[in-house]
Amino acid sequence: MRLRRLTATTAAALMLSGTAALAVDEITVAYFLEWPTPNQFAQAEELYDEALGVRVNWRAFETGVQMSAAMAGGAVQIAFSQGVPPFVVASSAGLDIELVGVAVTYDDNDNCVVHESEGITAENALELEGKRVAVPLGTAAHYGMLRQMEHFGVDTTTMSIVDLSPADGAAAISRGDVAMACGWGGGLRRMLDYGNVLLTGAEKRALGIRIFDVVSVESNFAAENPELVARFLRVTDDMNSRFATDREAMLPVIADAAGMDMDGTVATIDGFGFPLIEEQLGAEWMGGGLQEFIKTVADFFVAQGTIDSALDSYEGVVNISYMEAAADM
């Protein structure tokens, strides 16, 4: 028995060292299902494989936290549309990951919904104190919820906060089990059948609550293969600009790749924004605004006691060189 385990471990160790020694001939990209983006057209048509010259495997994940862990473990090299909070948590904890671009912005596609029977709006939001709330903890929705409550002056320690995914949160609010539920995508749309939001996307943006997903990479992989990362960003950008003109042809392919029906895809993707390279390199994003915003999120999490410490500056984990290289391609 002991001998058998020994051989098995040896074999596993050999296999691991074997893959590490080989030159990169395939990469794995993490993405979310039911999260339709124009670049999924390239995913389905294998345009990435063509442009990068390596095999590109796409692996669906449940949460951005798992994406971080998979990147750190070397199973995934690029995470497409990881949420900001998981990225902040992982980079603050010292994981070797870098932010190389913005995948999608969705202020209107991530919000909290109050059950209609509560009769609570922005005017009397303080009444939310002591209520039960369903939130997917550690996600952009969680961050958005905490910032909204901070804005209204609601003491969240009085709330009973239940950890539920958006789909389960929608089920809970439909049963009236919770007074408020937070989430995104399809779950959020179902929640809206049972209640109202407190703040619209534009109102949240005015308060400095920005909701977007990022493209993050494993730092060592990116440093060794800058060309691949830049080309990945280039193809993504091409798809984003093509989507503006060639939308009807791309939508069915995207819907298929996202695992959704057409109506759901259109409803979701209409709530998304896809900043192009020039915009991303501007002051609002990677020109400085992005780094500052990430620092704000990290400091907020530290103040909330959800993470132990933040980095002094997040300029070191945001690497704009790949995006600049992609701009020149």
Place this chain on the structure above:
Amino acid sequence: MTLLLIYIALLATIWALTAWLSTRIRSRDGMAARKTVTFGDESAIRPSRVASVASVAVVFLIWAAFTGSSWTFIHAPADWQMRPIWLPPPENVWFRLLDIAANGYRNFTLWEHLSISIWRVFTGFFFGALIGIPLGFAMGLNSFLRGWFDPIVEFMRPVPPLALIPLVIIWYGIDEKAKIILLFLAALWIMAIAARSGVAGVKLSKVHAAYSLGASKWQLLRHVIMPNALPDIFTGARVAMGVCWGTVVAAELVAAEKGAGFTIMVASRFMQTDIVLMGIILIGVIGYSIDVAMRMLERWLVPWKGRG
């Protein structure tokens, strides 16, 4: 890989050391002392206390050595060291435990997190036993009822309680009730089958002896079947407790606001590996304590076990 070799080397060294020591101090007593050969004779095997203590110590030593702990002076070379985000040193976990015990975690104290989990397990188990044991007796004593319940019990028994979580959330919401029902379902089938096999295990000679002495059906149930089925029921209860404890931790991964499993889940979202480890150790310790307590209870309540 190297880790495994180090572990085996340590195991061998300590084994050789204790073997050498025990030749000096003859500690075997009773029958085993008089046996010349014990290899292959399971009845002569007693867990060596020294080995158990050394085993735990070795695990801690390796853990500390590879995480750069300040608690040990033996350290693995620098490039072998684990980073705290993967595996924090033992003192981090210990200080985190003290911190959470004093200040709580996510609005609840450590005791509230643990006690709610324990309370859920005991409540679910209690109702599972309350329904399961009579159900098992009924199936053991009546042909119609056995035929009636057999397909249901045999069908539900292999279904892992975790597979029922989505249904339980839809049907019963996210209150305590939902979690208790899940644990109830985890315990129910195990208790029913244990009680049924307990009834089946009663020796026919005892039943005939009681009847020939003029016992009524009620007296037979109370004085012959119940006491003789109890050892089996206790074995079932130990299994059910273990399953319930495993299930509650997993059930708290979904839709919870406090609990031992919830603590681990949330900590992992924020990459607080020390809290995850602390939670795992506490869950292990509590699960082990529950089993030890059940064994003691069994020895105290069913002293006639294995002597029928």
